[in-house]
Amino acid sequence: MLEDIGIIFIASALINNFVFSRYLGLCIFFGVTKRMETAIGMSITFTSVMVISAALSWLVYYIIMIPLNLGFLKIVIFIGIVSGFVQAADTIMKKVTPGLYYKLGIYLALIVTNCIILAVPLINASEKYNLLQSLTFGLGAGAGFSLALVIMASIRERLELADVPKSFEGLPISFVLTGLIALAFLGFSGMIPL
Amino acid sequence: METKAEKREKQLLVSIGPHIGSEESIPRIMWAVSISLLPAFIISVYYFGLRAIAVVGVSVLSCVIFETITQKMLKKKVTISDGSAFLTGLLLGLNLPSSIPLYQPVIGSLVGIVITKHLFGGLGYNIFNPALIGRTFMLITWPRPMTTWYKPVAGITTMDAITTATPLGILKEDGIGKLIETFGDKMNLYINLFLGNRAGSLGETSVIVLLIGAAFLFYRGYITWHIPFSFVGTVMALTWIFGGKGGLFAGDPILHLLSGGLILGAFFMATDYVTAPAIRKAQIVFGIGVGALTVLIRLKGGYPEGVMFGILLMNCFSPLLDRAFKAIPFGTIKRK
Numbered sequence: 001m002l003e004d005i006g007i008i009f010i011a012s013a014l015i016n017n018f019v020f021s022r023y024l025g026l027c028i029f030f031g032v033t034k035r036m037e038t039a040i041g042m043s044i045t046f047t048s049v050m051v052i053s054a055a056l057s058w059l060v061y062y063i064i065m066i067p068l069n070l071g072f073l074k075i076v077i078f079i080g081i082v083s084g085f086v087q088a089a090d091t092i093m094k095k096v097t098p099g100l101y102y103k104l105g106i107y108l109a110l111i112v113t114n115c116i117i118l119a120v121p122l123i124n125a126s127e128k129y130n131l132l133q134s135l136t137f138g139l140g141a142g143a144g145f146s147l148a149l150v151i152m153a154s155i156r157e158r159l160e161l162a163d164v165p166k167s168f169e170g171l172p173i174s175f176v177l178t179g180l181i182a183l184a185f186l187g188f189s190g191m192i193p194l
Numbered sequence: 195m196e197t198k199a200e201k202r203e204k205q206l207l208v209s210i211g212p213h214i215g216s217e218e219s220i221p222r223i224m225w226a227v228s229i230s231l232l233p234a235f236i237i238s239v240y241y242f243g244l245r246a247i248a249v250v251g252v253s254v255l256s257c258v259i260f261e262t263i264t265q266k267m268l269k270k271k272v273t274i275s276d277g278s279a280f281l282t283g284l285l286l287g288l289n290l291p292s293s294i295p296l297y298q299p300v301i302g303s304l305v306g307i308v309i310t311k312h313l314f315g316g317l318g319y320n321i322f323n324p325a326l327i328g329r330t331f332m333l334i335t336w337p338r339p340m341t342t343w344y345k346p347v348a349g350i351t352t353m354d355a356i357t358t359a360t361p362l363g364i365l366k367e368d369g370i371g372k373l374i375e376t377f378g379d380k381m382n383l384y385i386n387l388f389l390g391n392r393a394g395s396l397g398e399t400s401v402i403v404l405l406i407g408a409a410f411l412f413y414r415g416y417i418t419w420h421i422p423f424s425f426v427g428t429v430m431a432l433t434w435i436f437g438g439k440g441g442l443f444a445g446d447p448i449l450h451l452l453s454g455g456l457i458l459g460a461f462f463m464a465t466d467y468v469t470a471p472a473i474r475k476a477q478i479v480f481g482i483g484v485g486a487l488t489v490l491i492r493l494k495g496g497y498p499e500g501v502m503f504g505i506l507l508m509n510c511f512s513p514l515l516d517r518a519f520k521a522i523p524f525g526t527i528k529r530k
Contacts, residue, residue, distance in 0.1 A: 036517075150514065151510050151511065151514060154511075154513040154514040154517055155321055155510065155513050157513070158321075158513040159314065159315075159319070159321075161319075162314055162315035162319035163315035163316060163319060164313065164314060164315050164319075165268055165312070165313065165315075168313055173313060173314065176309060176313055176314075177314075177321065180309075180310065180321070180322055180327060181510050183327065183330050183331065183334070183506070184322070184330070184503060184506035184507045184509070184510060185507070186330070186334060186503070187487070187491050187495065187497065187500060187502075187503025187504070187506070187507060188491070188495065188503075189495075189496050190495060190496015190497070191490075191491070191494050191495045191496060
């Protein structure tokens with residue numbers, strides 16, 4: 001049981017890292033990694049949203065949807081749950097931590113329709129994880145995404161000083177960089193049969 | 195002939211720092227590292243025949259050519275004489291199996307030199323080790339040719355070649371018993387691994403000649419103990435603790451030390467100035483990280499060897515490590 005949880009965490013954080021092996025969440029990944037501060041703020045927000053939405057959607061899925069045989073509606077319903085929750089979080093953050101709110105700006109609104117946030121409940125549902133496993137999966141996915149954001153921000157801050165060819169400055173070189181990091185992350189492949 | 199330092203003495207320059215002149219320069223270091231790999235190259239020719247010259251030659255030549263073309267296209271000064279492209283090609287070639295089709299190292303060099311190095315701004319700015327990215331790209335693209343190993347046949351011209359698995363491959367597939375059986379007994383296994391009489395990439399097999407090269411680099415002060423020793427130490431400790439089948443502390447650290455690309459990776463590739471952290475404390479963490487990832491992949495991963503991926507993964511963390519261990523100027527008051 002405990003081993004199972006550990007495997008899910010490692011698998012979702014490293015082996016099937018959402019950015020480097022599933023290629024999800026790239027808009028935010030490139031959007032907030034110009035500065036380390038925003039990357040760290042974003043990773044905290046993201047991880048907490050992921051864990052809570054994993055829990056919420058698990059409850060709705062198993063308490064309401066399965067008994068009513070509404071499994072085929074899961075994409076629509078999960079979008080509804082996630083966006084409702086994120087909108088609430090957005091409003092709360094605006095009141096409680098306005099500083100962070102203005103720094104992250106538009107990306108918070110982007111979370112509402114972000115693919116990673118939707119992917120977590122969908123994968124949880126298709127893998128038939130129980131509540132604890134779902135929470136672990138959300139936490140692992142968040143940790144993996146945070147890791148990706150922090151690595152990327154540190155490298156991009158270093159790249160600011162680099163003599164990158166003009167046509168590759170900014171976003172293009174970041175895509176190349178992501179590809180190379182994904183190449184390195186392939187080392188984890190085959191580690192745990194899933 | 196006056197040295198640079200003497201010239202500087204006479205000229206009475208007024209300039210900003212650094213003020214201490216040195217004879218060391220990029221070309222000097224790059225060529226010295228290349229020379230330190232020469233014994234490994236010679237022994238690879240001894241074990242794998244003329245094919246070794248062809249593979250390494252193609253890699254070196256294509257790296258140098260790609261460097262020239264890219265720098266011409268980017269209208270930069272062509273710097274092939276500084277030896278960095280030569281060294282990348284040499285390292286790439288020494289990391290390949292002897293049987294590789296010769297067009298493949300050309301593509302590997304293209305990925306290494308153009309994409310990994312020059313797109314990021316050229317020498318000094320690359321995030322990843324160009325030779326290792328080239329090799330990883332080749333391993334993903336052509337998994338079969340990149341993992342077809344030939345038994346070393348001592349002799350310059352060999353016609354008959356027998357394919358076999360690398361010691362780590364045998365260890366992963368069939369376990370330690372089979373590996374010892376293949377080499378006779380345990381002592382024989384260690385001796386053969388130490389001398390390099392085993393299947394593997396061209397330059398990685400012979401531990402003793404690699405150590406001779408590394409000793410030269412230590413003598414010249416081009417590498418310090420921080421990265422290689424923390425790397426090798428971590429690999430030995432972790433394989434000793436977790437490497438065995440029957441419980442903890444039953445592994446064989448010497449076997450893991452002598453096999454795979456550990457020595458080549460630890461002394462010649464993890465120590466790359468550009469892609470490793472520059473701060474000493476960060477270097478130790480870097481070495482431990484590479485070691486831990488190597489062991490993780492060797493023992494649990496899908497690949498038999500983890501040195502290459504371990505170094506690349508920690509390359510991603512180098513800027514972060516340098517940032518984390520940045521020296522705090524004396525007298526700084528921590529702001530809230």
